[in-house]
Amino acid sequence: MAVSGSIWRLLLIGLVFHLVYIGTVFDCYFTSPVVHGMRQHSLAKPEAKRLVLIVGDGLRADLLLAKNGFSMIPGAPEIVAPHLRSIIETRGAFGVSHTRVPTESRPGHVALIGGMYEDVSAVTKGWKTNPVDFDSVFNQSSATFSFGSPDILPMFARGATPGKVVMWCYDEHEEDFTKDATALDVWVLEHLRALLHNATTDAALDARLRGEKTVFFLHLLGLDTTGHSYRPHSKEYMANIQVVDEIVKQTEELFREFYADDETAFVFTADHGMSRIGNHGDGDPDNTRTPLIVWGKGVRGPLPDTYPSSHDEYSESWGLTHLVRRDVEQADVAALMSALIGVNWPVNSVGVLPDVDPTRRGYLRPKEGKKTLAEAALVNAKVVLEHYRIKHEDKKRHSLFYKQYPYFAAVESAEDLPGESELSAIEHLIQHGDYYPARIRSRDLIRHTLEGLRYLQTYDRLLIRGIVIAAYLGWIAFCAVSILDPHSATTKALRFHVAAAAVLVGFWAVFAKQRSPWSFYVYIVFPCYFWDQALSRASGPMLESLRQGRARALMNYTIRGALVVAALQSMVAGYTHRSIWSAWFVIIGVLWPLSSWTRELLAKHWRLLLCWTAACLGTAVFPLLDVHQQESLTAITAGGAAMCAIGMFGMLKIQYPDPKEANRQKVVTYWLLYELGWSVLFTIFIVWNLREKKPVPQSWRLIAWGTFLSAVVTPFVFPAPRSNPHGRLLSFFLGFGACFVWLAIGVEGLFYVAYSLTLCLWVEVESVLRGHTRAKDASSAVDKGSKEAIVRDSRGSDTYRPHADDLRIAVFFLFFVQVAFFGTGNVASISSFYLEPVYRLVPVFSPFLMAALLIFKIIAPYIILAMTFSMLNARLNLPPFSLFLVALSLTDIMTITFFLNVTDTGSWLEIGQTISFFCISSLLLVWSAGVCAVGELLMAGPSHSTLTSSVKG
Template structure:
């Protein structure tokens, strides 16, 4: 059976990994010819300001007094340049946003595995194409463009990562550091002839990455005074830097300026998803080659922002974030980044019609080059009779469009050239997407076949090992057929040859060959299949249809809960009424009422706002007080039952009470320390990490009696959960655990109702690791319901508070008791543990259900794996067994204690 679990883990890991090959492969191709506009550019140099985390509305709107928070930028919009809204794409994170801005393509999502810091693949960028680039700002952003550059012409100046402290007194120092370093740079250039010479050359880029706004937004939220004051600080800094450039270059009119942001931010201080507050960022540009403000009487936009911002009389030109890269390349006359998919926004250019037409033609050829390389790669890796080309853009169509565009340029039909090139770009981008997803259907079918096969095999194994269905159908001494294994061997060889001919990656072999042995294992169990079919045929039709409808409805609720959290509420409401429709109500009225009460109470959580939107420290303190009351109740119960507590067990309970008190103090103290901008106290940080480290050890010191061990697990994990909470979610594990405790009672009552006698009362049951199969019963239909309950409760733990319903619900404030300095992996790990704590509580309760109902954990766990397809469920099951069955001793010999 251990081998089955190992194989199950491997199979599910392969299925999980296939997602990245099917959906998350890199969009980049290599081998294109650089394309540059063959006309003199309007600018010699470009200055790019990126205010990290700045929302469009936060910059453009007026304050309560009718004044702009960024008067200099607003003056540029009205008197010097052009403006609009830059639309970003998910994930709205700093790394993907800067890649779109500077390289012109939307980031390969596999970069998240590297913390958005390293390049998963090398790519071209505006900085690489420039003659020189100087950049100042965060060490998380600047190095990736320097590492991806050829040669030694991209210079970076970064502050220490420890400055990115969300609990710092003044995060605007991150921006003033950049402004000060730029001023020092130009002071040095005046006194250094060599540096003076190169900064006066053409095709030069200056990049200022300003992280203060993002840091203040995370720490204090965008509605805070700190966030809004930081905008004013940035505006003042930009004004000063522009003045320095004009003075240094003697106002030669050859400098182009761009001010934008990589992403926005939600009202609750996070980003990563697709909410308009995250995807709408400001874009303002002025200087060489940029159109002056255009006054208009009316503008047509779906949103109502123009009136709110009082900018309805100045022409707004929205763009996609990737469009900024070709605009910058056109302004300073460098080749468009090779992997750019941005479309040049010609409406921003203040130049001749010929320049706009030539630039647009260059843009079209540059994207077409990617399409041709992508098509060639896919064609060479596919058998000729299986290759299906992108029909909307054949070779002849490409030539016709390019020739027509050249003809229009000669005829000076520049507007027609722009329109024709936009059409060609649209087709080329659609073709790129077509070839990028070319193998998606093939791989998807292979994985689906494998998964259906594994589901079938696991189901048959459950039926074979834990039910009476196959008995009496097995034939002893039957000679094995050699045709079946030979057929599958031939099939595997043919699949491998097919993949080899097409030079497919090694992962394709795994996805396509894995179904072969799986389906062989399925068909080997043909006797079980035959017995199952006979049993189903003998089952009453009306009852079978009723069970099928209920099962299908339950599965649909599970699926819909991934998209609509309120479906969990609907399911819990149905759960609340379930005991009253059975005979359970006549046997255990108090248990049924408790089940209904806690089900309805838990049903409230999915209806509440996503965690992080409305932080409330009082709710965290309230949850802590409830934990303390629970601790006292446990102690009172033990005393009432006159259990002789040994010193180490009493010490464990006292440690858990102390841990809860310390957690409450740390949460309160840290919150007020950060409000005063005094940072995270070192003592609080030490206590937090110590609490986290001890939370998995302390329960092992408690007795293995069922109720004592489950309570000990809850108390220990709640201390950590309180430290990671910001609001109502602190109450969630308590309510969930109460329902789990009642579930254990309900399942034992249900088992007794079905006629199976229980050998022990709940109060006397011990957690033990039992491998004796004679102690377990056969599976029944009720066990399917139990497995469904488990999967539903796991999903409730997953989405109940919305803490991972979407990436933008990640609230950095949740980890402030542990650290405030930006560390994506550490912060992510802490948030993941917060998410897993409710999972652990559910799995520990299910371990108790399995013991109290005399159910083999192996049998039902197979079914759960089939339904949930989660790799870490096996890990959680093992962790639950460790927490519930193992016992550590502080001193003395072990003693047996019953509740």
């Protein structure tokens, strides 16, 4: 059946709108931290001549420092890193460095070395290159010698003065997840050793190495690779920590032998931690807490703990409660390193030196004591204040109604620069030796300035929120009038067009004056257009028809709408409470048919009801499973066996009118079953090898890729005959089932089976209900025009007319969309990002190929959903995408809720979740539109008769 032009138009507008409005969350909550044209500041006298920064990529603070942290491993030592612990207990300072989302390597290193928190939206621009310009401690040094990963080192060389940052990187193919990743860390140590050895015969190199303000950067990737491969609580991760501890020890010895002085400062930390399942990137607390150990020249030694204690429940098991634990934010490390070697603070640094606050123990032990600490606090205040001044002047010049941050408006005269009087007062205190009050005032000035920066960064937030809410509500209204009366028009539309144009031009003028980002000009177009169209149509024949006797129908739709809103809000809660998805399955599988089906329906279709109830209850089990999954060959094999069983059953039951087509379908099905069987067998073989840390033969990998690609491609290359949609659905089910064998860690394959069966039964249930309704309407002859949902209008196009049950079907569709991603207790969604299964096919680090495999695993259930939804449209005699249009308008009730819940304060877990939930809510339906288009393409051709008679029994 052809798709009408009005449906295509509405779909296109909706998809563009949702894609564009993803950016609103970043424009509203996360503005770029980069400011240009700022003056730089530094301490006059350095504390150390050189600095060694060692980053254990993916190292958790608790597993490094806790006693008996690996008690689950037989024979594990009580102290896993004895050298680093001895530093803490005898000659260094330690604490926890708290990272921010996204807890990935690139933003973590930018915060550590650049002192700034990269804009969260930078993830959309790629982490490999610099999405924003940033200065760094490396760029401010006299020279930096860096060793490690090709994924991290080059970005700092690109952002630095040419030739200032020298780097040694291993090849990307060395990042093999099936090999011992400690070799990567040993490689770093050996190349550092070689550099220092070469300097003994190269006078120019020796002179450069011995210069002041020199930085050495050791990036140790092994822990991250090992954690992904074996998870943090494994003996492999423990062994890697021991290797890192030894590398730190040998690095100290190398510097002691080469320089023969005590002018080196050492900083040991991590860019991010790692969750229990071996992942990072989100706000899991284990991802955000990393160790910080500082020692050497200019650094204080261990100090007794204070009262109240600096420790909490997190560090009680470390056995270090007798010593001060000084926590920092990750960007503070850049300020600390800048102070140690006397370089300029990175130009966009917002880090706060831990020693600014005199009421808390810091990390420094300067030569000139309290005077240097007061001067460092003043420098820190100047660095942060420079940010505020630049942004303040920019806002003041371009805002129509600008109001300065209240603190500076109260303490400064109109002629003074913000913070000028406070800086003068602090300098005066330092000159008179009042160092303690100088640090107090510097601390307070920094706090107020950072609050002022936040004030300026969120200055336009209320405006953007208003635009976003107006746009989403306008879209819902626009969809409603388009679906209810797509061809309504009014002679009064001109006044709405003029008003919308006036509002649009007015906003554009304000944006031009304020030099707002170009995205603002685009955002405002959508609410103006949506409300113009909605009001124009609603004021015409639609409004008149409601006045002429459709008030009762309007009341019915209002009641149904209230129920829909309640259902959608429960889905919002399901994002954080997985048991809600199970409750949904119980409601639609048991309560809904028993409460709304007639006795006649229940008696006539009791077998279908039993199957539907069993499928729903079976699928309801998965959201209740533990989020953290262990690799289970038993579950993987059970999933593959269930898929094979369904394939055999379908081959016996699915009928074709043409014997040739039947034989062709049997051949395709047999081939797919053959591929599934080999997939299960070779998955078992490869998993055994990986567990025993044996190399997987290349021939096995070729067979693995061959079976995987063959199974996936076969339904496309040799599609099932179009005369039977069930046969076509079966072939794609079996073909995509291969990815739930090769890429499964546990029960994902069983979920795929249960989810697919539920969808197929949903088509049958809805078809029976719609047929019963039509028969009832026809027999009662109450409304002959409602017997069909498709009518031929005067222009000869197929036009969708809404049915009372379409709202419920659309809500069910939305539910199945969410369940495909979240509904398995994060088994089929979050576990899709377990990396262990990917190593069966891709042993070497290849982020794009790995991501493609994981994304494909997420896509597979959506393909089944799309095909069944296409079958449902055909069975109900509806135009393609018509039910999806209803769903597309409803989902923004959820999207508005998620948008209003987005926060950039609180724990990193809360921040990360609120952002991701909004993006997922917006993108899932955009994604589903594309998937539905694929479904219509894959299912194109079947007649309605074949849809009702294609299966025996």
